[in-house]
Amino acid sequence: MIHLSLPAALAALLAGIGVYGVLARRNAVLVLIGVELVLNAANLLLVTAGSRPGTQLSAGPVLTLFVITIAAAEITVALAIILVMFRKAGHIDLTAVPDLTDDPADEGVS
Amino acid sequence: MSWIVRMIVVLPALAALVGLLCRRQRLLAAGVAISVSSYVAVLALIQWVAPSRSADIDTIGALPLGDLSVPLHLLSDRVSGLVSFVVALVVLGIQVFTAWYLRDDARYGQFAATVSLFAAGMLLLVQAGDLVPVLVGWEIMGWCSWLLIGHDSERHAARRAAYKAFLVTRVADIGMVVGIVALSVRARSTDLMAVLTATGSSTLLTVGLVGVVVGVAGKSGLVPFHDWLPDAMEGPTPASALIHAATMVAAGTYVVARLFALYAEDDAARTLLAVLAAVTMVYAALLALAQTDLKRMLAYSTLSQIAIMLSALAAAPAELGPGAGISHLLGHAFFKALLFLGAGWLSVLAGGTAIAAVRGRLRPTGALRWSMGIGLAALAGVPPLVGFFSKDTVIDAALEGATGGGGFRAWLVVVALFVTVVLTAAYCARAWLLLDTPVAATSALPDSEPALVAAEEVAVVTTADSADDAEVERVHAHGHAAITLPAALVVSVLAALTVVGTLFLTSLSGGVHVGVLSALLSLLLVAGGAYAVWFLSDRGRVDVADLVPDRLREPAVRGFGVDTAYVGVGRAVTALARVVVALDRDVVDAYPRATAVVARAAGRAGERGHRGVPSLSLLSLLVGVVLVAVLGVTAWR
Amino acid sequence: MKGLAIDYAVLLPALVPVAGLVLVLVADLVNPRLRRVPYAIAALAALGAAAATVPGLALGGGSTRETFCLTGRNPAAGAASATGATGSLPGVDGLPQVCLWQADALAGTLQLAAAVSAIVCIALAWPRTRRQRPDDSTREPVEAVLLLAALSGTVVVAASRDVGTWLVALELATLPVIALVALSGRRSAVAGATQLLVTSLVSFALLVLGVALWFAGTGSPFLTPDAALSSGGAFSGVPGTASVTVTQAAGAVVQPSVSGGVVALATVLVVAGVGFKLSLVPFHAWTPTAYAGSSVPIATFLATVSKVAALAALLVVLRAVAVLGTPAVLAIAVLAALSMTLGNVMALRQHDVVRLLAWSTVAQAGWVVLPLVSISALGVGASATYLLTYVVATLVAFAVVAVTLRDRPGRGRSIADYEGLWQRSPWRAGALVLALTSLAGLPPGVIGLVGKVTALRPVVAEGWVWLAVVAAVNAVIGVAVYLRWLRAVITEREVAEVGQGVGPELGPGVGPEGAPTQPGGESGGESAALPATRARPVAVVGLVLASAVLVVVSVQPDLLLRLLG
């Protein structure tokens, strides 16, 4: 039986790498990957915690499934928006100062 | 009885109100002023002749205050009766005289109303059996003096003199207010009887009494507050008469006299009073000798005489009571009113009050000449005029105090009194000689008038020669109607009162109390002083003051630059005020402004930090997480 | 699952929007050209959700409507409660007795607020009849679906008591909004959406991490006080403490332990994650860009419904950990102080009213979490109260902006555009004045003042003097912010310009479907100048609805305060 602290340490490592990725990368897709790493760290933690005896409702694996599903939805929306960004701006560099100008004709479209 | 006392206070106030309302109708205004004054005089006469001593005449009822009792009573006794009678009499005379004197003045109505209000203030003070009404009357007089002195407010000098008068007295009133507060705290009441009988902290008593002395020094023109009084000559002559004769400047004497029982117990306050009085009486008499303007000379003589009254209170032994001071107050009221009104009359004839203008102008006038003569003689203390008796009563009281263990304080007063007697005789003689010697007799001599100094040079009004320019203008521009019978009658009656006034004084306990030896001594001194002047002036052909070196005289005419000192104090306060304004703007207000600036700068900095770059926002997010995590975990209990 | 009782009546507030959502999809399937029908359905669904919360609220303060109860516990207030499992069964597998859906007064009120805000947003976003761009595909059904999805997420998160539902609902409330921002069509919308997206991803990661830690720390998937107290969990090796039914009062202090620290870290991560959605400093950076980028109704939605969701989520967690004493309060205090200060200071410099409102929501978020320094019923209630006052006032302010923009396209984003509003349309100006003064906490916006009082009470009760003073200073800066706008509203303009908006001849430009293109200057619904026959723009109805709520609660604040019990 693996001692529970090992997965926890791995989770911490994953989360750290993910945070680094989010901070260091300019490319939107790479940032997404960083986020994914953090999410996986959390999943690992959930599974680990769920594996100990006495856990109610097999919550660990169930929650992991939840997280994976939500993450999938998130990524869908994210990719869609990154696509729009690429179309309008021609790049997916997050550090670029965005174009905030609006033509007045846009007003009141709602 | 009590309604008479109340009426004496209320009627002049009402007269002032009515007079103000009908100030446009000259006749009506004059009628109201004069008739009410005469009615009040009659009432006061009744109060004097048939006094019923009562200390609890209700006025508007006691104030409902927590721990302080303010009954606001009036107190009626023989002293208040007599003093208010004399005050009323003088006011009546002045009202009658004013009706003639200011007959061409557009503001006559206001003037008459103000005089009525002034009288109300004084009478309230006289009748007051409570410290609060004393203060009320005291300040009302101060305010009215501002209005009266500044009557000719077109002139810079008048405006300035009025400002100066009120301000100087008001500064001194700091002491008065503090003193009255201290005394009433000691007694837990402002009732005069309670204050007089209270037993309590002697420190509080000293503070209270010293405070009152300071206040009195302001209104009564003791050194160092004296300089406003000569300048106050800028007011029309009747105003000067009113202020000097029986009211404002003398009010201090009355207040101290009312509190005499307390002063008798407190040596510190009395010593202060004695020193101030002694210095003032000698100093003012000396300056009176040097003046080049009749009214200013009279003003300095007032200073000196008021100091004499106060010195009586400072030196008299406790068992003698305040009678001597009150007595001199009354005597002085008669002859000083007489002298001022006479001077006003003379100024109309001569077109000014500068010595140069009035020199020798007295000789051709009949009644005026006699009146002025009597007035000056009374001032000098020639028997049997009232001045002699009242002054010698003071001297006697002071001597008794000195011999009765009054110590330094009383001896100082005695010495000062005798010196003053000589000097007073001297300046009275000088004045008489100058006024009465025909100009022809002096024409041979070179004109030795001091050069006119431009007003702006010192920026002061002490340009003595212009004391009553308004008068000059008035006379020169329109000519002035010849004196009316009532006005002339007023002067004559005052002269008569100066002669027989002693009879009034006898009704006071300790009112006339002349020692034979001291009387003889003072007579000798008077004669000596007068003779010396007569001799030195070559029988009136020369102004003795001209014998004084110019170096000394000019500053003397100007009051030795005391005015400059006042201006200096004023400048210092103004400079302080400028500092305050600067601080207000640059320090106190800096905080709110700095807050605004900081907020705006922070906003700008924040805008730079929020360009909308996602990675930056991410960074801040992560920083925030770390911050929150550290705070959250470490602060977990 | 044995004993899982489902009471659909209790679930109605969540079911109605979902049903509406499905209906919209079906309708779109049937006729993809529909523009107003989806909106109508969405409005009805939101209305239904609002109505569905009323029975719960009508029950009054203490009672809770529960369902999804794990054991046979008798639901306290479920009218048609599950009959099958009446309280005979003890806890199964050591399961705690817990209901996964607990709609108490607080949750119900938040749901109601979300639903009402959604109605107003829908009204504001009501599609124009005349198409502005011929190539524009029909976005309306998509928007309606996304709005309803976000609303249902909000409604669910307020009542959820287990981490799974909580997480799903919270993301359901967030993700559609990102799409809505991206859809709103302005060029800067992409920038806003990108920023919103990136930060929301990271915050989601934080939340998940927090949830994982919570699970690791407590061993329980429930967000309940019992679970928090059981933080023996995996790492301390003492399982089963959860089964000890703890009914201690909130004051009970648990000795710090390793797992206690884990729970603390979990709480902190959750606070940080939710802080993003509440746009607390320093998680706020997306706010101005996203607000300014999206259209005004969507910004309104972001400022109201999303905030309700975020606070509801936060309160669920904080109420659970309340028994542990005062976890993370210092963090909350610092966040509150920072948010208020930065938000106000930045708002002070904005000229664009939407940006100003964006920064003002940052500042107001600080006020919202301010009372949470006292994690007690008092603090939680106060926080919700302040949120409600903020939501009502912000709704009105945004509605005025939206109506003004519809009124005069291109004019209404800058503060200067509001000069002379008082003369042009007094009713609208009156609503704006009331909203701004409410936000500033000055009468006549009494409700804002009451909100301030309520928010400060817990702070004072806990003795946080420095925080109270910071709040006082921020109240001042806040006033300065709103007065800038207010000044423009009451300033009078030259007569020539005034005439422009009022002219009745502008009115009759009636579109094909019979609604006026120009709502007319005198937009106030109360305005008697409009003939009754003319169809009024729905946006104005939204404004009128919001303003009416604001006026009512300003006159009698108790109506709002007592909702929370």
Next chain:
Amino acid sequence: MALTLMLLLPLLGAIACIAIPGESRVERVIALGSTVVTALLAVVVVWGRHEVDVPWIRSLGVRWHFGVDGISAALVLLTALLTVAVVAHALSGPIPRGGTGSTFLGCILLVETGALATFMARDAILFFIAFEVVLVPMWVLVRRFGDDHVPDETRADAAGRFVLFTVLGSTLMLVGILFLVLHQGTSDLTVLAARHGAGLSHSLQVSIAALLLVGLGIKVPLWPLHTWLPSAHTIAPTAGSVLLAAVLLKMGTYGIVRLAVATVPYGVAQLSPVLALLGVAGILWGGLACLVERDLKRLIAYSSVAHMGFVALAIASGSETGLQAALYGNIAHGVVAALLFFVVGDLKEQWGSTDLHVARAALRDKAPRFGLALVVGLAAALGLPGLVSFWGEFLALYAAWSPAPDRPVALLRVCVVLGAVGLALAAAYSLRVARIVWAGEGSDTAHGVAAEPVADAHGARWGVVLTLVVVIVALGVLPHLLLGLSHTATTGLLSGLGVTP
């Protein structure tokens, strides 16, 4: 009933006025009518000591509890009557530029509502809410109807300062109130006053008192929190200045008496040295600033700082006489400042500015009515006995000399002496103004427009001014009128018996 009506009437009037579009005569009738009726109702309410007490915000424990007692009676009357004067004055001349008359009158009525509610509120939180009501309308008055000779930024600065300072103060006050209410469990001022600080630890009392004093001190304004006042006074239109000086400032001192002194006596006693020193600093600071101030309206504002310093000193004494002095001083300053601002406002309307360095024709002969009113106002400002201010100031000095037993006697006595110096300063600046404006210092050099005499007061304006003059004299001669009102109330307040209406 009368009380509720009295509160609602100006409010409804204000709403009606504001809702009326454009210029019409109706709002004038409404404004005048509602103020007059309110004033009549105020007399009825004060006479009958009415009270109303119904629940309002149950969840906060706030009750709709208004009432009149000896402490507030005079202020209620002052507010109601003065508003009539303000409206009458406003209607008899042109509405200041900047907006419609309906807005102007509506704001005046709103200020009245707020002030009346503040003075009558018997619940601490209700007091706070009412305290805030006046802000926005007053801000509008200053911001929009302010002096149009100055640049817009100056108006913005003045109006903004007023609101921001006051909001800071009131929020701090709110924190103090909340401390008090949470620890005492009630926000009813009558109950709080009856408890008289029982159940609060000493340190808590001190901190509550500090918060309340700072918060309310901004409104008073106490030195050094006064810098909002001069600019607001200078810019505000006549109606604004009058209401600001005569009514709004009183809310601060009234609040100190009602909230701080009654409920946390120990805390106030501990802080009284600071209060006294700040009061005296204000007296001297204001007096000195007036000596060199060029703008007449600013000068009166600084003199307000000085006068309110006396009130603060009186409160610091903690004795019954002190409280009465404070309440008297409040009313006195209200009436006097109102008179001065009416006169100066009218003059400013004609002169275009109130710069004292511009040589102008003397008022004394050219406009004797203004002259009379100005001189009476200045005389009252310098504390001349026989006029209303004297009693407040004299009693303040007396009270500070013999304070309550728990106050530092020596310090307060020093303050008395300094306060008396302030009286001399008051004389100096009052006469400075009189000398320049009334007697016409420098009028010989006046030329052009400045040399032309101003039109004298007439009609309703003269009536307003004359009434104030009469009130100043009447209250100066018969102080019982006011002292009797507050006598029993102050006793109750200090002994903790509570104030029974």
